[in-house]
Amino acid sequence: MARFPFSAIVGQDEIKQALLIAAVDPSIGGVMVFGDRGTGKSTAARALAGLLPPIMAADGCPYGASKEDQARYPEVCGQGKLVKRPVPFVDMPLGATEDRVIGSLDLERALRSGEKAFEPGLLAKAHRGFLYIDEINLLEDHLVDLLLDVAASGENVVEREGLSVRHPAKFVLIGSGNPEEGELRPQLLDRFGLSVEVLSPRDIEVRIAIMRLVAENERDPESFAARWAAEDEAILKRVAKGKARLAKLEAGEDVLRDAAELCLAVGADGLRGELTLMRAARALAALDGAKKVTRKHLIAIAPSALRHRLRRDVLDETGSTTRITRAIAELFG
Amino acid sequence: MTPIGAGLPAAAADPLEDAVQAARLFALAPQVFKGMVLRGASPAREALVAALGEALPLRRLPGHVDDERLLGGIDLAASLSAGRPVRQTGLIEEARGGALIAGMAERMDGSIAGRLAQALDEGSAALVLLDDAVEAEEAPPTSLTERLAFHCDLSASRRWQGVALAPPAGALADVAPLDDAALGALAATAEALGVESLRALIHASETARGLAALAGREEAGKADLAGAAALVLAPRATRLPPQEAEAPPPEEPPPPPDGERDDQSDSEQQQQEPDLSEILVEAAKAAIPAGLLESLARGKAPRRASSSGTGQKRKAATRGKPLGARPGMPRGGHKLALIDSLRAAVPWQAVRRREQGGDADAPIIMRKEDLRIRRFEERAARVTIFAVDASGSAAAARLAEAKGAVELMLAQAYVTRSEVALVAFRGTSAELLLPPTRSLTRARRTLAELPGGGGTPLALGLNAAREVAEAVIAKGRSAALVILTDGRANVAADGSPGRPQAAADAEAAAKAIAARGIDALVVDISARPGPEGAALAQALGGQFLALPRADARMLQAAINAVQPSARAA
Numbered sequence: 001m002a003r004f005p006f007s008a009i010v011g012q013d014e015i016k017q018a019l020l021i022a023a024v025d026p027s028i029g030g031v032m033v034f035g036d037r038g039t040g041k042s043t044a045a046r047a048l049a050g051l052l053p054p055i056m057a058a059d060g061c062p063y064g065a066s067k068e069d070q071a072r073y074p075e076v077c078g079q080g081k082l083v084k085r086p087v088p089f090v091d092m093p094l095g096a097t098e099d100r101v102i103g104s105l106d107l108e109r110a111l112r113s114g115e116k117a118f119e120p121g122l123l124a125k126a127h128r129g130f131l132y133i134d135e136i137n138l139l140e141d142h143l144v145d146l147l148l149d150v151a152a153s154g155e156n157v158v159e160r161e162g163l164s165v166r167h168p169a170k171f172v173l174i175g176s177g178n179p180e181e182g183e184l185r186p187q188l189l190d191r192f193g194l195s196v197e198v199l200s201p202r203d204i205e206v207r208i209a210i211m212r213l214v215a216e217n218e219r220d221p222e223s224f225a226a227r228w229a230a231e232d233e234a235i236l237k238r239v240a241k242g243k244a245r246l247a248k249l250e251a252g253e254d255v256l257r258d259a260a261e262l263c264l265a266v267g268a269d270g271l272r273g274e275l276t277l278m279r280a281a282r283a284l285a286a287l288d289g290a291k292k293v294t295r296k297h298l299i300a301i302a303p304s305a306l307r308h309r310l311r312r313d314v315l316d317e318t319g320s321t322t323r324i325t326r327a328i329a330e331l332f333g
Numbered sequence: 334m335t336p337i338g339a340g341l342p343a344a345a346a347d348p349l350e351d352a353v354q355a356a357r358l359f360a361l362a363p364q365v366f367k368g369m370v371l372r373g374a375s376p377a378r379e380a381l382v383a384a385l386g387e388a389l390p391l392r393r394l395p396g397h398v399d400d401e402r403l404l405g406g407i408d409l410a411a412s413l414s415a416g417r418p419v420r421q422t423g424l425i426e427e428a429r430g431g432a433l434i435a436g437m438a439e440r441m442d443g444s445i446a447g448r449l450a451q452a453l454d455e456g457s458a459a460l461v462l463l464d465d466a467v468e469a470e471e472a473p474p475t476s477l478t479e480r481l482a483f484h485c486d487l488s489a490s491r492r493w494q495g496v497a498l499a500p501p502a503g504a505l506a507d508v509a510p511l512d513d514a515a516l517g518a519l520a521a522t523a524e525a526l527g528v529e530s531l532r533a534l535i536h537a538s539e540t541a542r543g544l545a546a547l548a549g550r551e552e553a554g555k556a557d558l559a560g561a562a563a564l565v566l567a568p569r570a571t572r573l574p575p576q577e578a579e580a581p582p583p584e585e586p587p588p589p590p591d592g593e594r595d596d597q598s599d600s601e602q603q604q605q606e607p608d609l610s611e612i613l614v615e616a617a618k619a620a621i622p623a624g625l626l627e628s629l630a631r632g633k634a635p636r637r638a639s640s641s642g643t644g645q646k647r648k649a650a651t652r653g654k655p656l657g658a659r660p661g662m663p664r665g666g667h668k669l670a671l672i673d674s675l676r677a678a679v680p681w682q683a684v685r686r687r688e689q690g691g692d693a694d695a696p697i698i699m700r701k702e703d704l705r706i707r708r709f710e711e712r713a714a715r716v717t718i719f720a721v722d723a724s725g726s727a728a729a730a731r732l733a734e735a736k737g738a739v740e741l742m743l744a745q746a747y748v749t750r751s752e753v754a755l756v757a758f759r760g761t762s763a764e765l766l767l768p769p770t771r772s773l774t775r776a777r778r779t780l781a782e783l784p785g786g787g788g789t790p791l792a793l794g795l796n797a798a799r800e801v802a803e804a805v806i807a808k809g810r811s812a813a814l815v816i817l818t819d820g821r822a823n824v825a826a827d828g829s830p831g832r833p834q835a836a837a838d839a840e841a842a843a844k845a846i847a848a849r850g851i852d853a854l855v856v857d858i859s860a861r862p863g864p865e866g867a868a869l870a871q872a873l874g875g876q877f878l879a880l881p882r883a884d885a886r887m888l889q890a891a892i893n894a895v896q897p898s899a900r901a902a
Contacts, residue, residue: 036529036530037475037476037479037530037532038479038529038530038531038532038533039529039530039531040531042454091451093444093447093448093450093451094443094444094446094447094448094450094476096444096447097400098659100400105680105681107680110680110681110683110684113683114683114684114686114687115684116681116684134447134450134476135447135476138443179772179773179774180772180774180775181475181772200529200530200531201531202524204517204520204521204524205517207520207523207531207534208513208516208517208520210531210534211511211516211519211520211531211534211535211538212510212513212516214531214535215510215511215535215538215539216510218365218539219510
């Protein structure tokens, strides 16, 4: 099925912002999306992949190696010449086995010629792209651990069944889930860069607009996509420019101080919150085409960057988002 | 056929009629509607499946299907005997153009459901789920039911003869898209019924068009919209519509949409007929399944159930199941998974034979790394069931402490991987407010909504708690009861008032718990603890704690202190 155009997604600004930030700065460390079923979580994540500019990757390389990868991993990435290919988007099913995720013995070759060869798994496929896991909260913990580890290190190391392979696996992990069906352990949650809460739009007009757009897309996906192509193109340009800009942007002393104060005020544990907050603010500034990172960027991204890191006070009924906005209001007026 | 019945009483028709209509729609456009959930084993369901099979090829999906069979891949057995890789096509591929049908879908494995959900999203599969759930805890995976357009409950159907799907008179593609007024009416109806999922809304709008197609119309009319509301939205209702349908009516044109719609806003029509969304709400209301209606009327339905009333409890479906094998040595209590070990070794045979040279007499060369051990889901062990006295004699403050303690226990559950359930009793009834869960979000909401006041039906509360505990134990886990009450029962097991009978009933209920060997702890946090609490603890064979003026944290600490000494069931 054709992907739904990113720009045709009505509302859902926070998830769109988070995904674009992750696209600009993949080192942000993944996006966790919380929300009910049928709120368009998967649609948004899938749409993003369809939007991004193609990458140059080694021809025929199962890892989609870049030039740098070829230099770093000559034995697995080969020397094929670079060709254009779309940004990979891997939709990992809940029941995926460890073998399937990290890769395993290539059965076909083992059977045909008795050869011991590595068959890359989903991690390889997701290299330089996105790995999307719906209902990540229902995934086995050890798999989530593994995914986050690889996502953080950018490298997949396989030492099993007599295979010894090291291959690049840099990807943005996007997880989604409904907290009512079981929550992710806080340790794992903390490792996601951004987290987003998606609600079903309550406004009737918005809901009508969504129904209409979905129906149009189903009727004639091609002309629907064509109609939104220009807007998708504009977003794509923003992302590309943001990427180029990112390296030049540096958060000033004042913004760093703001970040530290905010983290302290909301009780976000650990340094990771501060780092992510800063990086995300920087990526947002880059995406906006701003000259420098300002408090405005920090405030815009703070809920996504900190929401999942607050120490839980179970007796406090206030939602995390409220606590953050309150702290922002107190600190920055 | 179409339930046009605006305002008709609920008991109008046999549920089979709606199901037949749903099946016709499904057969009309399997990719659009994705599938149906058929609940309740009955002759009606068999007849309907048979009739559906005439219109649409159905392929059975065995419950134990593995990834290779489902998605296709290398056929290991055939490959070995042929000496070259033999591919097999997966069931999803084989069923293309038709539908997969899964029996006992309430027992479906989460991993298979994940695969199927993906295939549904890609439009490469359509699905019929036969849901034979008996207990309220069981339900097919919501990840699937959410995606399927039609949920039909046939357990109450009395008909089974002469079930046939009349061929459609037109095609879905010939029906004009709904205009904004029609979409708005559906959206307002969904709102009134508390259906939040957009998927349901999209299914409803396609269903309206589908109903028009079945009848050979080129535009979806009022009746089609009403039918869609009844078929798609009603079974997903999470609340009863407000009496006077006050749903925000978007500017409402006369219902039958005129064909000249263009994509921009075509409004400026005035309304004089009864509001379209009111008609739809009525139609949907008439079609809400009886059981659901009852629980909705009592205000008990889960606020966000996304499937037919029982769906939200799906965690039960994944519990206590074997998880498949992992590499490892069979020691320290781990069992060897023989088949998986062999499977792991088989592909290597050619490699190893070559490496080892002429050692050809060994039928199969195993190495240490081939060994697989069986794993079971390590869930925990313990479910702490809180039975909370929410009666009038339990002061409001005490209820707050109990709530706080439950939340604290839950927060701990992250670490210990234990779960918490909550039973509350007051007035003349006891109910399970929170089935065993680790979800803080759900627990907090349920707790916030827990009202207080009324008599103390202690016996009912104990019985309800025991039932939960028994269900937990039946699933191979251990249960512990924490009962927060002052023990002053004044409502008997049959709901009638009167202290002596109430006390006798409570004692009997307590003894039943003791007889099952369930750990129990009675916590009396009333300001002046009396002898009743201690007596109750004795009858339960459990421990007693008097904690006047305990706050939530003290309570939690006390419970923790007591629990380790309790026997593991």
